[in-house]
Amino acid sequence: MPDDNVTIVVFSGELDKALAAFNIANTAAAMGMNVSMFFTFWGLGVIKKGGIERGGKSFMQWMMGLMDRGGASHLKLSKMNMMGAGTRTMKSLMKKYRMPSLEEQIKLAKDQGVHFIACTTSMALMGLEEGDFIDEVDELAGAATYLGLASEGKVNLFI
Numbered sequence: 001m002p003d004d005n006v007t008i009v010v011f012s013g014e015l016d017k018a019l020a021a022f023n024i025a026n027t028a029a030a031m032g033m034n035v036s037m038f039f040t041f042w043g044l045g046v047i048k049k050g051g052i053e054r055g056g057k058s059f060m061q062w063m064m065g066l067m068d069r070g071g072a073s074h075l076k077l078s079k080m081n082m083m084g085a086g087t088r089t090m091k092s093l094m095k096k097y098r099m100p101s102l103e104e105q106i107k108l109a110k111d112q113g114v115h116f117i118a119c120t121t122s123m124a125l126m127g128l129e130e131g132d133f134i135d136e137v138d139e140l141a142g143a144a145t146y147l148g149l150a151s152e153g154k155v156n157l158f159i
Contacts, residue, residue, distance in 0.1 A: 005153030006035045007146065012159060013045030015075035015087060015102065021046075021159040022105035028155070029112035037109070038146040039137075040119035044126065046072060046102075047118060047133050058127060072102045072134075110136040117141050 006028045010021045025035045039047050048071050080086040094101060100108065110116070116137045123129070123140065130140060139145070150156045 004033045005149065006033050006155040007150045007153050007157070008035070008037045009146065009156075009158045010037055010039045010043035010046055011041055012078070013042035013075060014078040015090065016077050016079075017159050018043075018046045018072070018075055018102055019105065021157075022102065022109055024157065024159075025109050025114050026105060026112060029109065029114050033155075034115075035109075035113075036115040036117060036146075036149045038117045038119060038149075040122045040143075044118060044122055044128060044133075046075065047106075047116060047137055048128070049132060049134055072106060075102065106134070106136060115139070117145065119143070119146075 006025070008021050008025055010018065012018065021037065025037055029035045075087075076084070077086045077090060091101070093099075117139045118128075118133055118137050118141075120140050120142050130137075
């Protein structure tokens with residue numbers, strides 16, 4: 001049913017925002033909703049493998065990748081990062097209170113059938129290719145694919 005569709009645009013590559021996106025995605029999937037996550041611009045860093053290889057990237061694309069390695073384990077907090085101390089504190093608190101790590105939430109989302117889409121326009125801009133992403137990514141597509149999914153859903157979020 002169309003009302004059971006949820007789309008989430010993941011625009012941010014910051015840990016707290018990625019955690020919020022996956023918390024909502026996993027909750028919706030657990031409630032039986034069909035969930036699609038569209039990763040674009042800095043949000044692509046959440047689903048990157050985290051390497052900084054030059055490959056066929058232009059110098060500027062390679063420099064952007066060098067400054068923002070990406071990968072779920074390398075994300076920083078949007079506020080109070082304090083040169084990594086805030087991120088380490090957040091991860092410690094998550095462990096203490098048995099909140100799943102971002103990596104665990106990504107796996108849970110995939111296990112629950114959440115659909116992961118990487119934005120091809122942002123990929124081209126940043127010099128990224130299919131092999132730069134984690135195996136959980138289901139599809140490479142543009143904004144038209146996202147809009148098609150969003151037009152069929154009742155819940156559409158931008159994080």
